[in-house]
Amino acid sequence: MSDNPASPDRPSPALTALAEAHGVATQYWSFFGEQVTVPAATLRAVLRAMGVDPLTDADIDDALAAVRAEPWRGLLPPSAVVRQEGGTIAVHVADGHDVTLSVALEDGSWRDLSIPDQQAESREIDGTTVWRVQVPLPGDLPLGWHTLHAWQRPFGGGEVDRTASCVFVVTPNRLPEPPSRPGRGGRGWGLMAQLYSVRSQDSWGMGDFADLADLAAIAGRRGADFLLVNPIHAAEVTVPIEPSPYLPATRRFLAPLYVRPEDVREAAYLAPADRAVVDDARTPVAASDTDPRRIDRDAVWTAKRAALALIHAAPRSAARQAELDAFLRREGQPLQDFALWCALEEHFADTLPAGAERPAAAWDISSPLVAELRTPLADRVDFHAWLQWIADEQVAAAQAAATASGMRIGVMHDLAVGVHTKGSDAWSLRDMYAQGITVGAPPDMYNQQGQDWNQPPWLPPALARAGYAPLRDMIRTLLRHAGALRIDHVIGLFRLWWIPTGLGAGAGTYVRYDHEAMIGVLALEAHRAGAVLIGEDLGNVEPWVRDYLSARGILGTSVLWFEQEEDGPRPPERWRRELLATVNTHDLPPTAGYLADEHVALRARLGLLEQSVEDALADAAAERGAMLRLLRERGLIGAEPTEQEVIEALNVLITASPSLLLGVALVDAVGERRVQNQPGTDKEYPNWQIPLADGDGRAVLVEDLAHNERFLSLTAAVDDALRA
Template structure:
């Protein structure tokens, strides 16, 4: 690799691109000049080669200093502090005089005042190409409420505006309460089985799982993202590559609980027909979810409900729809987008020029298809609202939802908000011992500069969409709020670089929504975690994950390390082997089969697992060692799993999450990272239905013990 060009490196640095990173073994890896240039182009820096770097560096640095106000400022509020300051950057000794300020508060009120730049306190100075600049602090003259406010400034230097995020220092539920130790269960919703669904779990199954969990004493039910998806052409079933982070997936609708079903004889006749029931049973009997077939069957009913609603809508229901659309008018645009996707059966990137540019008209699409997507979102909102309301009635705290890091490149979000995304790059990860070529996750990363220009509005909408329905929100790859590895198209995942984000603004918008909706924030802090991440999470009241598979350390009667206070503790995650697979080592053979491990590496891992098993059995205790070592495989796993859950339950973890599939020693993971078509990811069904959970003796025993320990 060529040496980094000094001027190019400095240009990249002021644009938020990091010079390099430390790999998994602590070796420093420099980003290439090619990666710098490609990523700079994605940030609208028109550089073609290293020779242009010095001039562009000069102009970029001075351009940044010509903006007195940042696009977004953050003021952290506590019970003791409710005043805000806004930084003002000016050339030293220039533009002095009287300024007029106006702050439009989110609640609709206004604060106006005047000040002289002579009165302002200098908080810092800097030199840029022999020019001196000072940062002054503008004090808002009175206390202001929390919210995203708009600041307008008129002065000798011109007229400027910015956003002021007045955010709570701590998110909701930041303080650990030893008297409120919760537990709950995890199951992907698509995996839920029942005698009444159409071959995949739906919102009624989710409601029933919450009811079952609450009956056992549990407080939360976790699942994977429930966001809209492409299930026709193009088809993408991964919950982490959604068609939008702003809308729900109608795949999870229970068609018979839609209010319009009662008033549609044709829909009821269809569902009761022998052909429909046979197809539904066929889909239920499959071991794997068949998304296209399930959606095709469900849509037949939904389309009849749409037709009947348009022809003979109940006035009260019509008013309810109007009220929903008044709150969420963007649904109309989303429906137009989805109708065009169906019309062209292709990515929006391949649409005719006018449509590709974002100009959509109702007259261009089938009105029934457009209304299908409008009504599907309304019905999904009604059903997930019902689920979250019922959770409280059952005595649970609610849903533990999951916010994915990215969004599909063909998604509505990228189509409508394309200026926010770096279209010529993908999010990913650098090479490590597991993925030696690095990872390209396929989604376009958000641009840090455009997020700020957008005043964080898109991100806030994504958060509000989730948090108004959940008691806890898991933030996928929380490190991405600080920095994200960008992979420029055509260079390969080994040849990327980390791009920094304004983490202060990110955390501020999360905390605002957290407090507004009373939702805990859980950061998925697994893998390589930069040093700044966990302290910042702690400072702002976010909760960490504690994953037992990474914490095995048999010692002095314990199997795991001690869980830190307030964490969300589990044995594994959806991206890891199940307990049984990990304990038996069956995941190792699968990784060899996929080409992710060599035979030599596999042998080393099997040896390490054998040592781990022996150490764990010894740690369980001399009084149990002979019994545990001598029994059949499943009984041995029962003893080990019981010991692990005993430790987690008695720990200071805020919530202990039970992966239901671990309780019956399922060996198939929901997802094998690094595979796509090679493995049936996101399709495995639960072995038992909700009604059958009471018959799983070991599961009942485990949750009874957990509930007792958590409430003692």
């Protein structure tokens, strides 16, 4: 029986209610201001990915009754994330019973919770009356990852007939403001760079963790408080390597692609013949360090993997082995699963013909095939687990160099929205992800068909059942040796655009997440690490989200070119205080390219313009003219400013904002014109493969910055303006 035979694409009231009960949006406001009703086919596909597949009206009614009854069936919720200020937790107790609650704290001690006398709500569940009791939480519970225990017994002191426990997380109400140097009114600035693009004389063809340390030290001596870099999540371990750092294999572990082989301690003790092999592996890729055209990740990883395998085989001292063993124990089974995925990737790349599909069982971590391969691949599993230890050591050294240079924050990592559909996380945490769904963005003026990012979404109920451990562990890895974390597309912690396979990006809908829990976990881990959180909240974001993040002490982001009012640029004095403010972003051309209309020329070449070239140039000229007028009105430029003077003036302009943090793009500091990522392209443009170069197309190395006039002038101008 159809739920709506007259209009199969329009959901029935029952299907609408079921979707909304699962946090699935049945209507939403589009970028163009229209209210869109989500088609029934989309709702059914999304519900199916959540494990709900009603075929008839009766099935829908049963599923709706089940989801509404589910919270009442558990004595405790699957997990509980609360703020330290207190609040309540709902406990569901059978009629005629008492309940006792205690919290097992992280330090091993216990705290009993008082059950109040109250008028509780009740409901009939499976023939039994169940009472919902709202238990108040004391405001002095310590922050941390605890366990809540409940015991239910009949009135009058009978035997316990039901027990339950759940992860119980107490999170800070608000994070403190970012640390800064004296004389800046509590504000700070930092450098923003694409790490892979920033090479040195000792690089292996792309920037690495050693270059990260050197760049941080240089920026710190110039007065910077942080260095924001692209995500350094692990990608593939076989070629071709995905260029986008925003489409990783895992967000839990680091990319060994950025390891500097010579900085591994054991490399210093290699036999001369083995050291010569390492040097020979580096020579061809190092020759490209001064080539400004394109980063070749495939060549870099092929050379590094061979060198690192040789170093891994070298003997380790007792102390070094003890450190490795401690690291492996701390990272536990998740690291072993990731290392096994890496070994399997290599195995199938080596044993299958090019283009051949691997066995279906290989995609299942629990399959007999995977179990069978563990033993013969044990050495490669050890190698990839060891690589994570080495990467961890080198990132720690970079953070140490950053803080030693005077930075108050240090390295600022970037968290990608999600992971590749065939990556390690999607494989080892399969039950945590929705199958047959990818995430993206609905249609807007820039992408009228919508965007599909080819990333599977987390299942909200699965996260809750796991006590948000995957989120916690991911954040811990990134903040272990860092002072801040930028969260790309932070709205994804509130709602994500789910796209059922085969329906197209525009035919998706939003799915809600428990933002209070997810933000709470982030805040707790940042608090423990003493780190700053920044949420990238550009674009179509519900206004209350920005207020919520600010109230939790999480900074937002603003880009100068996007801060517009009806009559022109919004004066920076009217920007928000809880911000990371910047002139541009990696999805825009560097400012030199923007001023020269290279973004229009590039989009025209690639066929991405939605208007004529003449109209696009006219719009760009109008936008640029309004910004230059603002700079002249403030006395920041003269009548005929040079490109360098305009770039410096724009960066000085944003120091007039009350924003707590300011970001200076390294590409602006050297005069680079080429964009790192051109939205709307895949193979048409070498996204995420552009090495750092100046305005004349010459490669700029880390060593060059110490005497690069533009770099020195811009960093001095921003530092002086912030101290004024």
